[in-house]
Amino acid sequence: MLFYVLVLSGLTVAVAPLASRLLGRNAGWLLSLPLLAGAGMAASTYTTDEVHTESVQWMPTIDVDFSLRLDGLSLVFLMLVLLIGAGVLAYSTRYLHHKDTAFYFYICGFAASMAVVVTTDDLMVFYLAWELTTLCSYFLIANSGEKGHQPAIRTLLVTVLGGLFLLAATVIMAISAGTMSISEVIASPMWDDNLGLKAGVAFLIAIAAFTKSAQFPFQSWLPDSMVAIAPVSAYLHAAAMVKAGIYLILRYSPLLHDVQLWNIMLIVCGGITALFGALTAVKCDDLKELLAYSTMSQLGLLVMVVGIGTDEAITAAIVHTVAHACFKAALFMSVGIIEHETGTRSYQELRHTRIVKMPITSGIITIAGASMAGIPLLLGFVSKEGLITAALESGLAQPFTIIITATIVITSMFTFAYSFRYIIGSRGATKHSIAEAEFQAEEDNREPEPVQTIQEAKLTVWVIPAILAIVTVVFGLVPALLDWIVGEAALAATASEPHVHLAIWHGFNIPLALTGVIIAFGIALVKFNRELARAMTNFGAPISGLDAVENLRQGIIDFGAKYATKPSGTTSMRRHLVAPLLMLVVIAVVGIFTLRDIPEVYRETSSPMDWVFVLIIAIGVLASVMAKSRLTVVVVVSIAGFGVTLWFYALGAADVATTQLTVEILTVCVLVLVLHRLPDHFTPETRKFHWWSIVLSVVVGLCAMLAVWGLTGRRDKSDAARLYLEQAPDDTGGTNIVNTILVDYRALDTFGELTVLGMAGISIAVLLAKFRLAPVRETLLDRKSPIFDAAENSIFLRATSRLVGPIIIALSILLFFRGHYETGGGFVAALVGSGGMALLYLSAPSNDRAKIRWPYFTLIGSGVALASLTGLAGYFEGSFLTSLHVEIFGTHQTSAMLFDLGVYLAVIGVVIASFNLLGMPRKGDKEFHVMLDLVSESTLQRRGQTEDHKALAAIAENKTEERSK
Numbered sequence: 001m002l003f004y005v006l007v008l009s010g011l012t013v014a015v016a017p018l019a020s021r022l023l024g025r026n027a028g029w030l031l032s033l034p035l036l037a038g039a040g041m042a043a044s045t046y047t048t049d050e051v052h053t054e055s056v057q058w059m060p061t062i063d064v065d066f067s068l069r070l071d072g073l074s075l076v077f078l079m080l081v082l083l084i085g086a087g088v089l090a091y092s093t094r095y096l097h098h099k100d101t102a103f104y105f106y107i108c109g110f111a112a113s114m115a116v117v118v119t120t121d122d123l124m125v126f127y128l129a130w131e132l133t134t135l136c137s138y139f140l141i142a143n144s145g146e147k148g149h150q151p152a153i154r155t156l157l158v159t160v161l162g163g164l165f166l167l168a169a170t171v172i173m174a175i176s177a178g179t180m181s182i183s184e185v186i187a188s189p190m191w192d193d194n195l196g197l198k199a200g201v202a203f204l205i206a207i208a209a210f211t212k213s214a215q216f217p218f219q220s221w222l223p224d225s226m227v228a229i230a231p232v233s234a235y236l237h238a239a240a241m242v243k244a245g246i247y248l249i250l251r252y253s254p255l256l257h258d259v260q261l262w263n264i265m266l267i268v269c270g271g272i273t274a275l276f277g278a279l280t281a282v283k284c285d286d287l288k289e290l291l292a293y294s295t296m297s298q299l300g301l302l303v304m305v306v307g308i309g310t311d312e313a314i315t316a317a318i319v320h321t322v323a324h325a326c327f328k329a330a331l332f333m334s335v336g337i338i339e340h341e342t343g344t345r346s347y348q349e350l351r352h353t354r355i356v357k358m359p360i361t362s363g364i365i366t367i368a369g370a371s372m373a374g375i376p377l378l379l380g381f382v383s384k385e386g387l388i389t390a391a392l393e394s395g396l397a398q399p400f401t402i403i404i405t406a407t408i409v410i411t412s413m414f415t416f417a418y419s420f421r422y423i424i425g426s427r428g429a430t431k432h433s434i435a436e437a438e439f440q441a442e443e444d445n446r447e448p449e450p451v452q453t454i455q456e457a458k459l460t461v462w463v464i465p466a467i468l469a470i471v472t473v474v475f476g477l478v479p480a481l482l483d484w485i486v487g488e489a490a491l492a493a494t495a496s497e498p499h500v501h502l503a504i505w506h507g508f509n510i511p512l513a514l515t516g517v518i519i520a521f522g523i524a525l526v527k528f529n530r531e532l533a534r535a536m537t538n539f540g541a542p543i544s545g546l547d548a549v550e551n552l553r554q555g556i557i558d559f560g561a562k563y564a565t566k567p568s569g570t571t572s573m574r575r576h577l578v579a580p581l582l583m584l585v586v587i588a589v590v591g592i593f594t595l596r597d598i599p600e601v602y603r604e605t606s607s608p609m610d611w612v613f614v615l616i617i618a619i620g621v622l623a624s625v626m627a628k629s630r631l632t633v634v635v636v637v638s639i640a641g642f643g644v645t646l647w648f649y650a651l652g653a654a655d656v657a658t659t660q661l662t663v664e665i666l667t668v669c670v671l672v673l674v675l676h677r678l679p680d681h682f683t684p685e686t687r688k689f690h691w692w693s694i695v696l697s698v699v700v701g702l703c704a705m706l707a708v709w710g711l712t713g714r715r716d717k718s719d720a721a722r723l724y725l726e727q728a729p730d731d732t733g734g735t736n737i738v739n740t741i742l743v744d745y746r747a748l749d750t751f752g753e754l755t756v757l758g759m760a761g762i763s764i765a766v767l768l769a770k771f772r773l774a775p776v777r778e779t780l781l782d783r784k785s786p787i788f789d790a791a792e793n794s795i796f797l798r799a800t801s802r803l804v805g806p807i808i809i810a811l812s813i814l815l816f817f818r819g820h821y822e823t824g825g826g827f828v829a830a831l832v833g834s835g836g837m838a839l840l841y842l843s844a845p846s847n848d849r850a851k852i853r854w855p856y857f858t859l860i861g862s863g864v865a866l867a868s869l870t871g872l873a874g875y876f877e878g879s880f881l882t883s884l885h886v887e888i889f890g891t892h893q894t895s896a897m898l899f900d901l902g903v904y905l906a907v908i909g910v911v912i913a914s915f916n917l918l919g920m921p922r923k924g925d926k927e928f929h930v931m932l933d934l935v936s937e938s939t940l941q942r943r944g945q946t947e948d949h950k951a952l953a954a955i956a957e958n959k960t961e962e963r964s965k
Contacts, residue, residue, distance in 0.1 A: 001045040002054050002068045002119060008034040008041075009082075009112035016108045020101035027104055028093035032086040035111060039082040046075050048488065053121065057879060062124075063180045069121035072488025076318060077118040077247050080325045085111040085235060087464040091333055092231040094461040095340060102143050107235065110136040118247055123170045123180045130166060130212075130244065134159045137241050141228045148227045154549050155221040162211025162218070166248075169204035172197070186255045198255075202262035205252055206269075213245025213299045216272040220546040223292040230336025233288065234329045237295045246299065246321055249306050250314065254495035257309035266307025271407045274300030278414035282525070283536035285347045287335050287425055291328070294372065294418055297411060298324050304404065305387050308394045311498035315490040316386035319482065319502065323371065323383040323472070330368040330468035331422070337361050337461055338426055341454050347425040358456045360466065365426045367469040371476065373419035374412055374518065378476035381515070382502055384412060388511040409514055416522025421529055479503060574693055581700050588703035591710075598710055609650060616643035629680055634671050638664055654823040655738040658815075662831035666911065669838040673918040733885055733894050734820035742825065743896040743903075747871070747881040750899075754867055754906055758860045761910035765857070768917045797843035808836035816904060817897075826900030830907035837908070841915045856913035863906030870899040 012031045019027035045052055055067035070078075089107065096103070113136060116129035134156065142152035174180050176197060177188040191198045209215070214222035222242070226233060236242065249266065256262040277297030284290035302324070305317045338361070339345045371380030391405040456462075475482055479502035487500035506512070525532055620640030627633045641664040648657030717725070724737050724745065732740040742750050812833035819825030837852050873895055874882035884895040 001041055002052060002070055003056070005038040005042050005045075005078075005082075006068070006112070006115055006119070008038040009108075009115045012108035013105065013112050016104040017101050020104045025096040025098065025100070026093050028089040028091075028096075031104060031108055032089040035082045035086040035089070038115070039079055039086070042070065042075065042078050042082070046070055046072075046488075048484075051492075055121075056875075058125075060879065063174075064124045065122055065180070066125055067121045067181065068119045069183060070119060071492040072485065072490070073247070073250060073318075073492035074118050076322065076485060076489040077243065078115060080243065080322070081111060081114045081118060084325060084329050084468075085114075087329070087467070088231045088235045088333075091234070091336075091461070091464040094458060095229070095231055095336055100143070102139070103229075103231075106136050106139045106143065107232070110140065110235065110241070114241075114244065117244055121182050123174050123182055123185065126182065127163070127167055127170050130208075131160075131163050133241055133244055134163060137225075137236055140232045140236070141225050144227045144229060144232075151221075151224045151227050154546070154553065155225050157553060158211050158218050158221045158549060162208040165204045165211075166208035169201050169208065172201055172204070182251070186252065191255065195259075199259055199261045202252075202256045202259045203265070205248060205256070206262060206265045209245035209248045209303070210269060211245070212248070213242045213303065214273070214296050215245070215300060215303055216269045216276065217548075219273055219276070219296050220549055222296050223289055224546055226286070226288050226292045230288070230332055230339065233291070234332035234336070237292065237328065237332065242295060242299055243321065243325070246302050246306070246317075249303065250317065250493045253306060253309065253314060253493050257314075257494075263307050263309055267304050267404060270300045270302070270304030270307060271404070272300070273297065274304060274407060274411040275414075276300075278411045278418065279536060281418035282414055282421060282529075283533040284418075287338070287345045287347060287350075287422055288332075290347075290418055290422055291331055291335060294415070294422075295328060297415065298328070298372075301387060301408060301411060304407065305390050308390060308396070308404070310390065310394060311490065311494045311496055312386075312393055313390035314493045315486060315498050315500055316383070316390040318486050318489045318493065319386050320383035322482065322486075323379040323475075326468050326472045326475075327368040327371040327380055330364055330465040330472070331372065333465040333468075334361060334365045334368065334426065334462075337457050337465070340461070341457055347421070350425055358454060360456055360462050362427055364462060364465045364469045366423055367472060368465070369419045369423040371472045373416040373522065374515065376515075377473075377504065379472045379479065380476070382476060382479045382504065384518075385506075385511050385515060386502075388412075388514055392510060405514070409518055412518045413521045413525060416518060417525035417529065417532065420522075420526045421533075424526075424529070477504070574689060578696065581696055585696075585699055585703055588706060592706070595710065610647070613643050613647040613650070616640075616646070619643075628682065630675050630678060630682065631672075631680065634668055634675065638668055641667075655736070655825065655828060658823060658828050659831065662828065662835055665835050666831065666838060669842065670914050670918065673915065732820075732883065732896065734896075736819060736821055736823065736825070739819045739825040739900075740896075742827070743820075743899050744883050744894075747883075747896070747899060750903065751867055751871060751881065754903055755864055757910055758864045758906050761856065761860045761906075761913045764910075764913055764917055794843050794845050797839065801839045801843045805836055805839060808832060808839070812836065816900065819900060820894070820897065826903035827907060830904040830911075833904075833908055834911035837912060838915065852912050852915065854909075854912050856909040856916065859905050859909030859912065863902040863904070863909060865902070866905065867899050867902030870895050870902065 012034050016027065016031060019030050023030060052070040053068065055065050058064050058066045085107075089104070092103070092107070110133060113129050113132035117126060117133065120126050120129060137159070138152050138156040141148050141155055144152075173185045176194065177185040177190060179185060179188070211218045214220075222237065225236070228236070274297050277293045277295075277300060281290050281293035281297060284293060298320075302317050302320055305313045305320075335345060337358075338350070341358070342350065344350060367378070371378040374381050374384035387408055388405065391408050392401065394401050394404060396404070482502055483500050486502065487498070490498045490500060617640045620636055620638070620643060623636035623639065624633050627636055641660065645657050645660045645664065648654075648660060724741060728737055728740045728744075729735055732744040734740040734744070812829045814829075815824035815832055816826060816829035817824075819829065840852055871881040873884055874880050877884060881899070883899075886893050
């Protein structure tokens with residue numbers, strides 16, 4: 001049943017783009033239904049007597065399963081993720097002004113990722129889902145427009161850093177405990193004998209949680225991300241992203257609660273964050289920014305209390321997590337309503353806006369804000385008293401108990417202050433503020449600003465925050481309703497059975513007295529609200545966290561520009577090659593001193609024919625060294641490549657040889673498109689650098705020779721090779737071992753390479769869209785030459801392509817279908833087909849007249865998608881990318897052919913993208929006019945057959961008139 005909950009969450013992601021296109025902003029109503037259904041299914045699945053678990057085998061060789069575990073802690077967080085997520089989707093239908101396909105896709109992706117985070121019991125799946133939440137948050141913030149791009153990047157940098165720490169902890173725990181199961185890792189007895197390792201894991205997990213939950217010193221991203229729209233803030237900062245860090249520390253509390261480093265980090269960093277956030281919130285003019293700093297502060301309280309580690313502290317943290325999710329989601333939605341109706345979030349500007357005709361919105365804000373302030377009879381009061389009680393009963397030394405309690409009390413005083421600052425600010429203009437504004441305008445000798453009256457928003461806008469406000473009141477009046485669910489969650493987070501009895505009244509005690517002190521001082525702070533804000537504005541931290549992140553980011557960029565981009569951003573081959581060649585030398589030196597017991601040569605591998613191939617390769621290398629022109633180097637280097645190709649054929653490696661041959665051909669074709677934008681000759685080198693280049697070349701050659709000598713012909717067939725040769729026909733139904741390895745045995749590697757290849761094609765398009773190509777250089781041909789004109793120069797290729805083109809296409813199809821049994825396969829077939837594409841492209845007289853104007857993005861995406869779907873079909877056989885075998889008309893067929901088809905489409909797409917994007921400039925390009933220097937003006941004026949020629953002819957005619965004048 002739990003799998004179906006995740007399937008429903010994933011269904012929203014799949015349906016979101018189509019639903020957004022068809023329903024516009026109303027798609028939120030439809031998308032909220034699966035989340036509500038999932039919440040109901042999860043609640044019905046949970047039982048008190050035992051933990052519900054489900055598992056599906058995923059990557060058995062490394063013990064990674066898609067295993068799910070639903071205990072009390074998972075249930076609490078899953079309910080927050082699904083229910084508030086459904087509420088945010090419904091609220092967005094009236095908040096958004098227009099249809100936003102990307103928004104619904106990313107917000108649903110976030111919900112699905114968080115659902116996996118809080119239910120999975122596998123370390124690797126947890127990490128993957130954790131990183132997916134990072135990506136979704138990045139896209140949601142960036143989706144806010146130009147203003148969101150930089151904050152999104154800064155947020156991504158901080159949270160990805162935490163992901164790296166989590167990855168390190170994941171690897172250490174998996175290896176040390178010998179399992180990928182989170183529950184088994186936590187329960188493993190090996191930690192008792194490895195206290196140092198346990199402390200190291202505690203440090204890594206704490207840092208990961210701090211980055212996600214915006215704790216000191218990683219707190220700056222949270223207020224920076226306030227550029228996102230209100231629904232995003234309501235979800236990310238109430239139920240989802242920031243709560244992921246809280247869930248992480250609660251999940252590992254049974255293992256780490258007695259580690260002193262863990263306790264110190266959580267208490268100290270949480271306390272600093274709580275105070276800093278509260279002190280900053282009281283001075284914020286932007287009400288949404290105020291809520292951001294208040295979120296930071298409340299999360300700091302949660303982290304600090306979890307750091308205490310007692311059963312009471314963990315229970316109090318869970319209650320406050322629920323309370324915070326309810327009142328903070330309502331507050332973020334309410335500020336969205338205020339901004340939506342008034343057009344501003346500014347505290348000062350709202351003081352001149354009469355919004356008294358919004359009684360329902362004002363009531364929601366009052367209830368949620370009062371709950372955040374800890375006013376009695378609301379859930380926030382119950383949870384705040386629990387935090388204070390947990391601090392007083394921490395069992396720590398008296399000085400530490402006093403410090404922790406004082407931190408909570410002082411933070412709560414300022415929480416009271418900023419809560420009512422928000423309530424007062426959101427209420428808009430009052431008689432006093434209007435009179436004050438008129439008096440100030442009279443003092444400044446200007447007209448007072450008109451007071452705008454705002455009507456109540458529609459029911460569909462405020463209904464969701466109203467429900468959250470009602471929940472806050474109900475659980476505040478009858479907190480015992482939460483006893484069962486909080487008790488179950490505390491049981492999972494403490495590995496004990498804490499007694500949970502939530503109530504409003506516990507008699508006259510110290511927590512009640514401290515609550516009275518908080519309210520009293522809070523009222524005083526509210527009374528002097530403006531003076532407090534002015535004082536806190538003058539008091540600022542010496543270092544801004546946002547500046548620190550931005551300076552670090554800019555420092556990395558400057559370092560790369562200085563030591564990577566600048567040295568390589570030149571036409572000097574020496575600068576390009578010196579770094580990788582030196583690394584090869586270092587590797588060789590290390591190998592000389594570390595490799596021992598090299599086996600004897602298994603058999604004589606040389607033959608007289610080998611020396612012929614060596615001679616061919618040597619001729620190509622020698623010619624490339626002597627060449628002065630780039631074009632010449634491209635041609636003569638191909639001699640060496642073709643020599644290696646012939647050698648592969650002679651050795652019987654037909655698949656490798658065919659791949660090498662087609663790669664050589666396509667490399668030359670693509671390089672030609674690039675070279676006509678570079679200087680024809682290399683940058684001259686000084687004599688000193690010339691000799692250093694010779695020395696480095698000789699050393700690298702010696703290293704390569706030693707590597708060949710040490711690694712060639714020194715073993716018989718390996719065990720893996722024998723396994724492939726003997727079992728491949730039975731396992732895969734194919735006899736081409738190379739192809740079966742690529743699409744069956746190591747299909748995951750091929751899938752990864754396919755994804756990288758697709759990203760390379762997309763990256764080419766993005767880079768060339770952002771940065772213009774260098775202008776075309778002067779051609780080597782004489783303008784008066786009869787073959788100067790492109791149309792006349794390509795006659796031979798056009799005639800040839802009519803004959804050779806169909807043959808190449810037929811050969812490509814043949815190689816594809818025979819690849820599972822004989823030489824061929826999707827990759828080789830695509831390269832051959834790409835050769836035909838290159839012939840068609842190069843035979844066209846201009847870029848716009850080329851016949852391969854195919855949608856390369858569609859081809860790349862289709863290839864990757866087809867391979868993914870084929871991999872998912874493998875689950876019918878028990879594992880991702882497992883091939884399915886069927887008999888069709890008496891012949892054996894396998895799903896690996898569909899996977900190979902995905903490879904074929906993606907490779908074709910990348911090659912077509914390279915030709916179309918790197919080709920000659922098209923009309924509209926900035927360097928289009930440079931073509932005038934490459935084509936005879938008289939020829940252009942004579943040839944007005946195409947739009948390109950007409951445009952160029954007109955420009956040529958104008959230039960001729962200017963010259964005559």
